[in-house]
Amino acid sequence: xxxLLSTLEYxxxxxGVANYYHDLIEAWPEKDAWTVLDxxxxxxxxVRGFFPWRRAILRxxxxxxxxxFDLIFIGQVLPLGIAALIAQVFKPFAYxxxxxxxxxxxxxxxxxxxxxxxxxxxxSTTIICANFYVKKLLLxxxxxxxxxxxxxxxxxxxxxxxxxAKKALVDKYELTGKKIIFSIGRLVKRKGFNQVILALxxxxxxxxxxxxAGDGPELASLQALANKSKFSNRIKFIGRLNEAExxxxxxxxxxxxxxxxxxxxxxxxxxxxxLEAALMSKPVIAGLSGGVADAVIDTKTGLLxxxxxxxxxxxxxxxxxxxxxxxxxxxxNAYLRASSEFNWPAQxxxxxxxxxxx
Numbered sequence: 001x002x003x004l005l006s007t008l009e010y011x012x013x014x015x016g017v018a019n020y021y022h023d024l025i026e027a028w029p030e031k032d033a034w035t036v037l038d039x040x041x042x043x044x045x046x047v048r049g050f051f052p053w054r055r056a057i058l059r060x061x062x063x064x065x066x067x068x069f070d071l072i073f074i075g076q077v078l079p080l081g082i083a084a085l086i087a088q089v090f091k092p093f094a095y096x097x098x099x100x101x102x103x104x105x106x107x108x109x110x111x112x113x114x115x116x117x118x119x120x121x122x123x124s125t126t127i128i129c130a131n132f133y134v135k136k137l138l139l140x141x142x143x144x145x146x147x148x149x150x151x152x153x154x155x156x157x158x159x160x161x162x163x164x165a166k167k168a169l170v171d172k173y174e175l176t177g178k179k180i181i182f183s184i185g186r187l188v189k190r191k192g193f194n195q196v197i198l199a200l201x202x203x204x205x206x207x208x209x210x211x212x213a214g215d216g217p218e219l220a221s222l223q224a225l226a227n228k229s230k231f232s233n234r235i236k237f238i239g240r241l242n243e244a245e246x247x248x249x250x251x252x253x254x255x256x257x258x259x260x261x262x263x264x265x266x267x268x269x270x271x272x273x274x275l276e277a278a279l280m281s282k283p284v285i286a287g288l289s290g291g292v293a294d295a296v297i298d299t300k301t302g303l304l305x306x307x308x309x310x311x312x313x314x315x316x317x318x319x320x321x322x323x324x325x326x327x328x329x330x331x332x333n334a335y336l337r338a339s340s341e342f343n344w345p346a347q348x349x350x351x352x353x354x355x356x357x358x
Contacts, residue, residue: 162248283302
């Protein structure tokens with residue numbers, strides 16, 4: 001089967017969606033099945049003029065004329081889905097659509113976009129949803145397309161820390177003998193890091209340190225909140241991390257926590273970092289929002305909490321800090337699930353078999 005992916009997000013661009021596509025294609029069971037058409041050199045979006053996606057129309061027609069793909073996948077339903085809808089009128093081809101989360105919910109915000117979305121999805125051959133929550137929203141919007149919707153969660157790959165990075169972290173932040181609570185992500189309101197800082201006020205343990213990695217628009221606000229805490233000296237902002245530093249923190253930590261929440265349709269599509277923590281056998285505390293429940297099974301691989309409820313977050317932290325056996329059991333279960341169910345070769349094989357049935 002010859003497949004084309006038309007996407008605005010693909011490495012070297014950084015991000016969860018870009019990695020999703022790259023890792024899926026890299027793990028594909030059939031060699032050289034995929035061709036990727038991304039926006040490098042402005043191949044898909046024009047810089048000036050009306051309808052910047054007009055460039056994608058011509059490019060899709062050209063690619064299909066030359067290569068005769070069995071299926072063309074659209075990485076962003078808007079605006080690239082519009083280009084596919086128009087292009088296949090002039091050069092007929094079958095197309096599928098990937099949906100991740102905000103790409104879909106943001107398109108529902110206006111009547112015009114909902115109309116376009118409906119046209120694009122009804123005309124598509126298949127819709128691949130990256131999590132159960134998006135599939136649920138999709139079927140609430142267009143229940144008649146259930147027969148061609150398919151869910152494919154992201155996979156995760158085990159990375160490597162380094163002894164040098166671990167030693168540097170331990171020395172710099174005085175981690176020896178401490179229980180380490182770790183968060184990483186873009187510092188935005190949706191991630192709920194402010195809720196974690198507030199919840200730390202109720203932690204009974206006296207030997208913990210909270211490491212918060214990342215950068216973003218909420219940095220100053222979070223630092224101000226931490227400075228007001230009675231445990232301000234235990235809350236460490238450690239900035240952006242490279243891959244070795246990230247995996248070193250995941251190896252060092254006792255608990256991984258990110259209490260993401262849904263803010264007006266802005267939600268966590270899945271949360272690959274939960275799986276990355278799982279691959280290091282770490283128990284996870286996660287906010288029950290968006291597609292997070294696909295990544296974390298409550299009381300089995302981690303604890304799901306109400307992101308808006310400070311007491312709920314505090315109780316989960318205290319439970320894991322004070323019960324090492326429970327923390328180890330959750331971490332072990334998380335590892336077994338992540339390594340068996342969420343490795344990319346298994347996910348790629350799953351989608352490949354599904355596409356062969358179309």
